Amino acid sequence: MADTSPPERKRDKGKKPRGKKSKPRPPAKDSRPSGDRQEAEQAMPKAWRRPPHKQFRQAYAAIDLGTNNCRLLIARPSGENFVVIDAFSRVVRLGEGIAQTNRLSDIAMDRAVGALKICAEKLRRRNVHLARSVATEACRRADNGAEFIQRVKDETGIVLDVISAQEEARLAVLGCHILLEDGLGPAMIFDIGGGSTELVLIEPGGPVPRILDWQSVPWGVVSLTETVGEELPGADARAERYARMRQLVADSFADFAKRVAPARAPDLRLLGTSGTVTTLASLHLDLPQYDRKAVDGLIVPSDSMRDISQRLSTMSPRERRKLPCIGNERADLVVGGCAILETILDIWPAPRLGVADRGIREGILRSLITSDTEGVEAQAALHKLKRGKA
Incomplete structure (x- = not known):
């Protein structure tokens, strides 16, 4: 997988350091520290922290379990950016059937847990x-969440x-705003997800845009x-179904x-993060076949995206499955994304x-790395101050 920041395109091969073999470690947990350490780190997001040691201060991880996908990124800081050293993504459809039952099904939970076990092994x-x-x-x-x-x-x-x-909207903005076109005004x-869609109006500028x-x-x-x-056969039935989605x-x-x-101005700018926009791109x-390097950061005419959306909405599921970059996994869902x-x-x-x-994953990583760096710098400054008083 390519790096998440344009200046950094090399992959770290993840070579193991030389020396004695260490004993197998238990899966990394996200539980927060307790006692004095918890009080000292109360500004940090809910996150698992490995005991401080120089060899463990390299890798950070973000897991995003959505309604449709389970995604993991593991990265190392590189200047103001970071380099991805491992990644994982799987369609789990955790929210399948929830619109009718308001419950996660046993089969959907099994799929999600299976994917998260792979994530846990990668963390370790x-x-x-x-x-x-x-x-x-x-x-x-x-x-039953x-x-x-x-x-x-x-x-x-x-x-x-x-x-x-x-928080979902904030993390999505933090993770992708650097790809926004230059321009004036808001x-x-x-972010079109599996179970919800977030629209965020921002004022660009600085390392973090203002919402x-x-x-x-x-x-x-x-x-x-x-x-x-369910999608019914026939062009008229498909058109009516698509219109209801739009409404x-x-x-x-x-x-x-x-x-x-x-807030609309002559210089309107729009940036989307989702499987829908990457598929249509x-x-x-x-x-x-899908190529992240070709798609991430691409600028597409909106009229082209509309044309593709309307064309997909009139196709049968079988026709959509034959299209590259859609296949079986997205054939039945892509029309909703188009709407x-x-x-x-x-x-x-x-x-x-x-x-x-x-x-979201990139937003989490940026938050973790920034907060952790600031915490280390604050501890170093406090230690220096105490030494000066001694």
Whole structure:
């Protein structure tokens, strides 16, 4: 996998240091320290921390368990950026059926736990110093979400932090805003997930953009697809189904659309992070298979994304499955993503759309590395001050 920051493109091969072989270590856990250390680190996010030791201060990890995907990134700091040394992604469809039952199914939980066991093994092998694992809409919504979180802890050692929609939006912005086009005035960043979609109006500038307004709606590619119901054959039936999807999303964003309308300027900028936008960008480029290097940071004409969305909405599932970069995993969900994307383009009609294959995981990593560095520097300054007084 390529690095998450443009200046850094080399992969660390993860070679083991020479010396005596160490004993196998238990899976890395995300539990916070207790006692005095907990008080000293109360400003840090919920995260697992390995005991301080110079050889463990290299790798940081972020796990994002969404409604549709389970994703992991492990990285090492490199100047102001970081270099990815390991990654993992798997479609688990944790939120499958939740629109009808409000519960996570046993099969979906089994899939997610299986993926998280792989993540736990990678954390152990990479000697991760600091990690944060988050869960989003499916676990926020499910009646048995807390039971699932406990099961994950028991079986994998990973402590999932069920974050709010606001925190989800903040992390997505932090992870991808550097790909935003230069320009004047506010810009819009969006994240189409499996169970929800976040729209964030920002004022770019500085290392962290200022959030002016934001909105999260409970429509993602899984929740919208399941709520609208099964796809029926025939062009008219598909068109009607797509229109209903568009209307549901538009109604949910109606108040937000009115609030942000005055912020529209001639220099409209829009950046999206999601499987929907990366898939459509791949179709725009006519790629034979997905290529992150070709897609991440791409600027696409919005009209092209609309054309692709409308074309996909009229295809049968079988026709969509034959398209490169869609296949079986996305054939039934991509139409919901298209409906959400077109609605966003109605709300913020930018002429071009920026595409980001990065988001929450990268936002977590930047938060962890920044907070950890600041903590180390503060401890060093305090130690120096105490020595001066001695």
